[in-house]
Amino acid sequence: MANVELLKRLREDTGAGMSDCQKALEEAKGDFDKAVEYLRKQGQKIALNKSVRTMREGIIDAYVHANKKLAVLVEVSCETDFVARNEIFKNFVHDVAMQVAAANPRWLSPEDVPAEEVAKEKEIYIEELKRENKPAEMIDKIATGKINKFYTETCLLKQAFIKDDKKTIEDLLKEAIAKTGENLKIQRFCRFNI
Numbered sequence: 001m002a003n004v005e006l007l008k009r010l011r012e013d014t015g016a017g018m019s020d021c022q023k024a025l026e027e028a029k030g031d032f033d034k035a036v037e038y039l040r041k042q043g044q045k046i047a048l049n050k051s052v053r054t055m056r057e058g059i060i061d062a063y064v065h066a067n068k069k070l071a072v073l074v075e076v077s078c079e080t081d082f083v084a085r086n087e088i089f090k091n092f093v094h095d096v097a098m099q100v101a102a103a104n105p106r107w108l109s110p111e112d113v114p115a116e117e118v119a120k121e122k123e124i125y126i127e128e129l130k131r132e133n134k135p136a137e138m139i140d141k142i143a144t145g146k147i148n149k150f151y152t153e154t155c156l157l158k159q160a161f162i163k164d165d166k167k168t169i170e171d172l173l174k175e176a177i178a179k180t181g182e183n184l185k186i187q188r189f190c191r192f193n194i
Helices: 004-014 018-027 032-050 087-103 115-131 136-154 169-180
Strands: 057-064 070-078 164-168 185-193
Touching: 004 018, 004 032, 018 032, 032 169, 057 087, 070 087, 087 169, 087 185, 115 136, 164 169
Parallel strands: none
Antiparallel strands: 057 070, 070 185
């Protein structure tokens, strides 16, 4: 039987269910950090399984910067009104709104970037690499890497989280799905700037 205090702390920190926390502590042989890591890995599997469920609830959150010259609206969907009222969910949505304010993404995911935009960027990178006299066999590989970097700068889900640059917004979304136990989806965002 796992230490009750450790079990309680793990449940509070992760938002996971009691039996999941108990199993995580057993798998991690009582090591708190390994238990958290175990739950995160399980959460990513849960996120994949829940992606097919319908979402009819959610919230819209607004972030207005202190100077009143920058504002963001974000819409995130969930499955139930119970989760929509949950603090974990609300905090996640607010973090996403702050991310949009700070990092100014243009699209939600790489799939949302118009093909002509990607083609234009790749063409610019290829021309740039040719001017730098890079070997022909390396140009396409380097350009692909630059396109991936372009996605991390312009696509919300691929951006590094402003509060923890070791995570992307996609990672944060998967964690929120694991903690709430429901499918969540960032539907859209809008950024206003004067």
